[in-house]
Amino acid sequence: MSSMVSVGQRFQVDPGARLAQLDSPGCEAYAAEGSEPGGAPLFALVCGPELPPRLDYFTSLARIEKLPLLAPLAWTVAAWPTLGKERYILVFEQPGGARVLPAPDAKIKPLREEDIFRKVVRPLFPVLEDLSVRSIPHRAIRADNLFYGGDANAGAVLGECFSAPAGYHQPLIYETLENAMASRAGRAMGELSDDLYALGVLLAVLLAGGNPCAGMTDEQIIAAKIEKGSYATLIGNSRTSLAMMEPLRGLLCDDPDSRWRIADLQLWLDGRKLTPQQAPLPTKTARAFEFAGRPYQDLRSLAFAMSRNWAEATKVIKGQELAKWVKRSLPDKELAGELYNRLAAVQIASQRSSNHEILANVLIAFDPPAPIRFPDFASVPEALGQALAIDFRKPNTVEIFTSIITARLPNFWLEAQAHTRSEFVQLKKTLEMAAFNLQRTGWGFGAERCVYEYNQGWPCRSPLFDSFIVADIDRLLPALERIAAAGPPEAEPVDRHIAAFCAARLKRIPERALTALGGAQESSEHRIGMLRLLATVQHLTASPPLPALARWFVRLLSPVVESFHSRPYRQDLALQIQNAAEKGDLTLLLTLVDNIADKQTDEQDYAQARTLYAKGAREIRWLEAGGLTNARQVARGSGQATVLLSAVLAGTTLVILTLLYVSTM
Amino acid sequence: MAAAKQDAAKQGGAAQRGGPQPARRRRPGKNASARLVFGVLALPLVGVLFPTCLVLGAGMVPTALAFLFDRGREKYLVLSVAMLNFCGILPAVAELWARGQSISSAAATLADPLAWVIAYGAAALGWLLHMGMPPIVSVYYEQLTKTRIRQLAQQQKTLVEIWGEDVKLEAKSEAAAAERPKDKSSRSEASSPQLDKASVLGL
Numbered sequence: 001m002s003s004m005v006s007v008g009q010r011f012q013v014d015p016g017a018r019l020a021q022l023d024s025p026g027c028e029a030y031a032a033e034g035s036e037p038g039g040a041p042l043f044a045l046v047c048g049p050e051l052p053p054r055l056d057y058f059t060s061l062a063r064i065e066k067l068p069l070l071a072p073l074a075w076t077v078a079a080w081p082t083l084g085k086e087r088y089i090l091v092f093e094q095p096g097g098a099r100v101l102p103a104p105d106a107k108i109k110p111l112r113e114e115d116i117f118r119k120v121v122r123p124l125f126p127v128l129e130d131l132s133v134r135s136i137p138h139r140a141i142r143a144d145n146l147f148y149g150g151d152a153n154a155g156a157v158l159g160e161c162f163s164a165p166a167g168y169h170q171p172l173i174y175e176t177l178e179n180a181m182a183s184r185a186g187r188a189m190g191e192l193s194d195d196l197y198a199l200g201v202l203l204a205v206l207l208a209g210g211n212p213c214a215g216m217t218d219e220q221i222i223a224a225k226i227e228k229g230s231y232a233t234l235i236g237n238s239r240t241s242l243a244m245m246e247p248l249r250g251l252l253c254d255d256p257d258s259r260w261r262i263a264d265l266q267l268w269l270d271g272r273k274l275t276p277q278q279a280p281l282p283t284k285t286a287r288a289f290e291f292a293g294r295p296y297q298d299l300r301s302l303a304f305a306m307s308r309n310w311a312e313a314t315k316v317i318k319g320q321e322l323a324k325w326v327k328r329s330l331p332d333k334e335l336a337g338e339l340y341n342r343l344a345a346v347q348i349a350s351q352r353s354s355n356h357e358i359l360a361n362v363l364i365a366f367d368p369p370a371p372i373r374f375p376d377f378a379s380v381p382e383a384l385g386q387a388l389a390i391d392f393r394k395p396n397t398v399e400i401f402t403s404i405i406t407a408r409l410p411n412f413w414l415e416a417q418a419h420t421r422s423e424f425v426q427l428k429k430t431l432e433m434a435a436f437n438l439q440r441t442g443w444g445f446g447a448e449r450c451v452y453e454y455n456q457g458w459p460c461r462s463p464l465f466d467s468f469i470v471a472d473i474d475r476l477l478p479a480l481e482r483i484a485a486a487g488p489p490e491a492e493p494v495d496r497h498i499a500a501f502c503a504a505r506l507k508r509i510p511e512r513a514l515t516a517l518g519g520a521q522e523s524s525e526h527r528i529g530m531l532r533l534l535a536t537v538q539h540l541t542a543s544p545p546l547p548a549l550a551r552w553f554v555r556l557l558s559p560v561v562e563s564f565h566s567r568p569y570r571q572d573l574a575l576q577i578q579n580a581a582e583k584g585d586l587t588l589l590l591t592l593v594d595n596i597a598d599k600q601t602d603e604q605d606y607a608q609a610r611t612l613y614a615k616g617a618r619e620i621r622w623l624e625a626g627g628l629t630n631a632r633q634v635a636r637g638s639g640q641a642t643v644l645l646s647a648v649l650a651g652t653t654l655v656i657l658t659l660l661y662v663s664t665m
Numbered sequence: 666m667a668a669a670k671q672d673a674a675k676q677g678g679a680a681q682r683g684g685p686q687p688a689r690r691r692r693p694g695k696n697a698s699a700r701l702v703f704g705v706l707a708l709p710l711v712g713v714l715f716p717t718c719l720v721l722g723a724g725m726v727p728t729a730l731a732f733l734f735d736r737g738r739e740k741y742l743v744l745s746v747a748m749l750n751f752c753g754i755l756p757a758v759a760e761l762w763a764r765g766q767s768i769s770s771a772a773a774t775l776a777d778p779l780a781w782v783i784a785y786g787a788a789a790l791g792w793l794l795h796m797g798m799p800p801i802v803s804v805y806y807e808q809l810t811k812t813r814i815r816q817l818a819q820q821q822k823t824l825v826e827i828w829g830e831d832v833k834l835e836a837k838s839e840a841a842a843a844e845r846p847k848d849k850s851s852r853s854e855a856s857s858p859q860l861d862k863a864s865v866l867g868l
Contacts, residue, residue: 639741
């Protein structure tokens, strides 16, 4: 039996006991057991490396009990034995039955309306109500994430929603139009209204016994939803009772303001008759506009088609036909005038903006609620940071994100919305900070800073941490210490991701710690900057000693020691550095290698030594050339000596003569 | 290393002092007036002490000869001979003064051969010292040179041990510059790089 993996004090996961039927997308399920005997059967999800779980809701959901929802009992980050790498591990209670729909594209026997009402909607209502009170959107309501209860009469249990970002794994049909048009990474975190819409789709799927849009591509589904509405697309000509038609129309309403709220669902469950409002379909224009060989008679459909055919759309907006069509065909003349002016300004705009930015701008004007769109990229504004984080390693993601922010497309999107929401204020501040961070390209800023600034809990994506999950600042230094202890790589211990992660997670980091990273890469100055940054982190997080990491720096900073000219000082400094490294105190190490005063003194002393050496060499040359032994020098010296000797003799003689003269008187 | 530096500085200074000194410029005006003053003061003395001057004059002929022979600016020979010569003639002058300041006393003093022997013998001693000193000084200077070169070499060795071989760089470039012939034409050919016109023209 493989060694068990502990999750907290209470749970153990068996890496050898696979439970594939309980897998979530991107995660593998394994059997787990609790410390209390006789408890309910448990399972654990081992999350994939790319998407961190939604742990921000873990504490809120810890107390959710006796509701038919798979809520995590515990979580941890631990090394998974079969991989040798760290993974998020979430522990849940096993549902009583199998999945209602084995797979998203599976077919089952359609459920009876009675069963849907009794076993699905009524049991799930308290879950939605509870989540609404906690302001936690589920965003994973779908038929293949629904489980039967333990017995035939038990209600369904809603599956987990924590192992991936909100809505990431939802099939397109379960998403509202706005989220459906966004890429998976660019979907909004959402709110209860999105969950209610998904519930409506769930009901449609259960009634149909599978995906009612099977065989349609994603583009066709979205186009149909735009043209006919979600209800018509999903239900179409299916036979539904009037009783079921009510919640379906209410929940599948494409207008979020008119969509059923939790109270409406409550009333329906209580037997009240409601008349759900139908969302108006997009206004048809007087004449169709032909784009890429197909006619379009509303702005929303045209905008969607243009977003899928960027090359053709770029040509169209630069031409005159579209502007003329807008002016002549739109029933809303004020809107027509606005759009006409915008299209007329395209020629001027193309001198200072790229084609992508111009077209993205036009698409926002044509369809304000839709996400911001670029080639192969679409995101609602509030999910831009998430999209950047998830798709960071995909080609062009950073460039697209930078273009969107610097072209102020999100700001234009906010201004284009028909209704202002309170969240827009915070979103504007977030966008301003993103623009500020992108303007600065130094380490600690740039796109990497945006990833960690706008995705709290996102683990650091440094390549150094391939085997580790470093999601909060307290885990950074221990991870680096373990990497160093295992035999430090040739790489440096800090890269752009680590610098940005530190700057985003530790607000108290002084600016100096980041500007110190400004030197040329692999230079001593740059490496001292890295040491300063990590020393600051060690100090601010009260981290324990890091001897292995310190030794890593000692190896990288050996050129600093070698840069001192004085050999005795080098030896002394090397010894002090070794001692500091053994203590694992990065700040102490920093004071030794970044001692400007000592460096200046060394340079001055070295200059003096060179001068002294040169002076000595000059004197040797002079001496060897006979400077002291040449005839003139000897003559002068001997003359001086003779005079001196003569003076001594004369003086002595004078003294003797004087004494003799005095004695004879 | 600081002590070695200071020691080397001191020794370097001594060696510097052994080098050629800059010539002092004389002021002709000042010398002429000094001679005039001396002459004005000396004449009365000669008048009063004529016998003494006679004896001194006769006894210090070697000094006058030394003045003629000595071509050096410092007049070391003159000084050496003069001091000893003067000491040699002093007993005769003392005897003259004992006899009384008169021409006859002076003649009697000058007639004493011992006075001549002592005066001229002392002058000869001065002359001998002057002639015999150069070989002695030469040997001394040779020894001093060797010792100093040893000291400097040791100092340089210490500097290299402390600061590495690069400490020699300044000395090497000085030595190379000293050996290079001073030819202005070769400088323009060898040292100026190929002209980067684009850089010069700001293109």
